[in-house]
Amino acid sequence: MKTTSLYSTSGKLWKSIALTLPMFLLTFVFITGGKPDFSSSSAIFSFVVTFIFFNTLFFLMLYTGKTDRFRAIGFIAMALFFALVFIVNLVKMRGSMSFSNENLLSCEIPFCHIVTTMIIIPIVLTKSIIFPGSILTGFASIASMLVIVIGISLALGRGFCSWGCFYGGWDDGTSRILRRPVIKNVNPNWRWFSFAFLLIIALSAAITLTPTYCSWFCPFKTVTEYEKITNFDTLMKTIVFVSLFLSLVIILPVLTRKRIQCGTFCPMGALMSFTNKINPFEVTIDKEKCNDCKKCIRTCPTFSMVEPGLSKGRPEITCMKCGKCIDECSQNAISYHIRGTPSGKAFTAARTLFLYPAFTLLVVFAGGNIQYGIVLLIRFFSTGSFM
Amino acid sequence: MHSSEGFLLGLSTGAVCLATCGPVLIPYLLAESNAVVKNFLEVGLFLSGRLVAYVLTGVITGIAGTLFLQNHVFQGFVPGIIDVILSLSLLAYAFFRFRHVCPGETSNQLAGRLGLHWPEAIPLLGGFASGLNFCPPFILAIAQASASGNIAGSVIYFVAFFAGTSLYFIPLPFIGFFRRKQSLTIIGKFAAIIAGLYFLYKGIFIIFH
Ligand code: SF4
Ligand code: SF4
Numbered sequence: 001m002k003t004t005s006l007y008s009t010s011g012k013l014w015k016s017i018a019l020t021l022p023m024f025l026l027t028f029v030f031i032t033g034g035k036p037d038f039s040s041s042s043a044i045f046s047f048v049v050t051f052i053f054f055n056t057l058f059f060l061m062l063y064t065g066k067t068d069r070f071r072a073i074g075f076i077a078m079a080l081f082f083a084l085v086f087i088v089n090l091v092k093m094r095g096s097m098s099f100s101n102e103n104l105l106s107c108e109i110p111f112c113h114i115v116t117t118m119i120i121i122p123i124v125l126t127k128s129i130i131f132p133g134s135i136l137t138g139f140a141s142i143a144s145m146l147v148i149v150i151g152i153s154l155a156l157g158r159g160f161c162s163w164g165c166f167y168g169g170w171d172d173g174t175s176r177i178l179r180r181p182v183i184k185n186v187n188p189n190w191r192w193f194s195f196a197f198l199l200i201i202a203l204s205a206a207i208t209l210t211p212t213y214c215s216w217f218c219p220f221k222t223v224t225e226y227e228k229i230t231n232f233d234t235l236m237k238t239i240v241f242v243s244l245f246l247s248l249v250i251i252l253p254v255l256t257r258k259r260i261q262c263g264t265f266c267p268m269g270a271l272m273s274f275t276n277k278i279n280p281f282e283v284t285i286d287k288e289k290c291n292d293c294k295k296c297i298r299t300c301p302t303f304s305m306v307e308p309g310l311s312k313g314r315p316e317i318t319c320m321k322c323g324k325c326i327d328e329c330s331q332n333a334i335s336y337h338i339r340g341t342p343s344g345k346a347f348t349a350a351r352t353l354f355l356y357p358a359f360t361l362l363v364v365f366a367g368g369n370i371q372y373g374i375v376l377l378i379r380f381f382s383t384g385s386f387m
Numbered sequence: 388m389h390s391s392e393g394f395l396l397g398l399s400t401g402a403v404c405l406a407t408c409g410p411v412l413i414p415y416l417l418a419e420s421n422a423v424v425k426n427f428l429e430v431g432l433f434l435s436g437r438l439v440a441y442v443l444t445g446v447i448t449g450i451a452g453t454l455f456l457q458n459h460v461f462q463g464f465v466p467g468i469i470d471v472i473l474s475l476s477l478l479a480y481a482f483f484r485f486r487h488v489c490p491g492e493t494s495n496q497l498a499g500r501l502g503l504h505w506p507e508a509i510p511l512l513g514g515f516a517s518g519l520n521f522c523p524p525f526i527l528a529i530a531q532a533s534a535s536g537n538i539a540g541s542v543i544y545f546v547a548f549f550a551g552t553s554l555y556f557i558p559l560p561f562i563g564f565f566r567r568k569q570s571l572t573i574i575g576k577f578a579a580i581i582a583g584l585y586f587l588y589k590g591i592f593i594i595f596h
Binding site: 189195200203 | 399
């Protein structure tokens with residue numbers, strides 16, 4: 001008996017190492033962006049740390065069979081390093097985190113994926129893009145972001161919100177600070193708020209021909225860039241940004257242990273939910289194995305696991321494929337599933353096939369930022385300045 | 388801007404209109420035919436009935452607006468007050484449970500008799516009656532439209548409001564969509580809250596300027 005278990009443990013170990021090997025290549029390519037820079041010791045050090053960081057996470061996912069706890073580490077690190085690198089770059093380029101009218105007029109604002117929700121109707125109606133960014137050039141150009149958003153939607157659906165979004169790690173992180181929620185039993189219907197908000201945002205942008213969410217409601221302006229305060233209007237906007245950040249990204253996620261910003265507010269999340277229907281991966285529940293303990297309902301940070309879903313055998317369309325409910329289910333009743341394949345079978349193969357594209361997405365968005373962020377931190381601790 | 392505001396108001400509350408009047412229209416569509424093209428025709432007639440009701444309300448509201456809102460004091464202050472009161476009712480409407488009854492339902496008996504001789508009249512009549520649903524969004528639309536102070540402006544506002552609410556009826560011929568009625572109602576109510584807050588802000592802004 002003992003021999004068998006030892007054999008299976010070492011078998012699992014070698015299998016996990018073998019499955020991690022392709023990720024070595026992918027992480028190398030995406031962290032370095034195809035152009036390795038080993039010109040300084042800090043560059044080499046940061047590359048090695050980032051490379052080991054990602055491959056260890058991927059190996060642990062395969063070896064332990066747990067997804068969310070390792071995904072979350074990479075995802076939260078992405079959000080923090082993205083903010084650090086973005087702010088330092090802005091200060092280098094413009095001297096501050098704020099942008100002026102001149103920056104707006106010269107279309108120097110980086111395009112973020114959330115703007116997608118506001119440009120579609122104006123493109124159809126007026127054939128113009130209502131965002132002051134560059135269409136093809138610079139980092140985060142409009143064309144490249146749109147291609148990325150469409151590609152990810154087809155591949156992972158709303159999985160983007162747990163594996164690729166460089167903002168999502170904020171409330172994913174804060175929702176894990178307390179061990180137990182202070183505010184319990186939040187009505188899951190709040191998840192529909194983001195759909196109503198998407199409706200209003202898309203329409204108001206079409207009517208006013210301005211990206212209304214960016215101008216008035218984006219909580220992440222607080223940790224990226226914002227309009228220079230020059231009058232009452234810009235002062236009001238800044239107050240709104242900071243209050244939304246504090247309430248939706250920090251305080252409420254801490255108190256509820258739910259991803260309040262992503263699960264109830266973000267219009268991009270609502271839009272992405274529709275794409276959950278048109279991609280190969282989904283999360284399913286085996287009703288035969290489920291003992292109705294409802295732990296997944298309590299655990300799901302996005303209000304996507306609800307009673308009717310349990311009886312239907314799948315979560316709501318808002319599911320972000322984070323894997324938390326899968327990790328928590330003691331009956332192994334929940335799993336990743338590939339549409340069109342028989343359910344309840346090839347459980348591990350479906351999960352592994354999902355993990356490759358999902359984890360690669362994480363590396364694509366986080367790799368460069370984490371590596372450069374480490375260089376910045378080394379610089380800060382050795383010289384006292386990020387510049 | 389005036390008409391786009393009507394459109395926005397219609398869109399933000401249209402989901403509730405669909406959830407309220409859908410149950411009247413759906414059984415009819417199901418009973419009558421399951422052909423998508425035929426269903427489109429029925430929904431088209433239903434919407435035409437609504438449009439007639441809205442244009443009529445627009446004309447009456449426009450006349451009332453010309454009579455009462457010519458005065459400068461009224462022009463500045465009254466629309467602001469109306470905005471505030473009605474946006475509050477829009478918020479109350481979203482927060483509390485009201486039993487929504489589609490007025491189209493009451494026209495069913497008459498429609499039953501009419502249907503024998505002129506079946507197209509049923510969805511047309513149902514649409515007309517449902518268009519006269521005096522719910523807070525509709526009353527808010529009346530207040531907004533009357534603020535234009537002329538008949539043409541008021542009619543345009545109502546046509547825009549009609550366009551906004553009607554978008555939700557377009558997928559109806561593909562009946563299956565309606566299975567999500569409950570979530571649609573919730574989304575509609577949330578949208579009504581956001582629209583209510585916007586009109587509240589606008590009302591207060593008008594009063595203090
Ligand atoms: S919901 Fe929005 S902010 Fe959250 S992860 Fe998705 S796109 Fe990002
Ligand atoms: S249903 Fe499961 S996988 Fe989907 S968001 Fe909720 S916890 Fe994550």
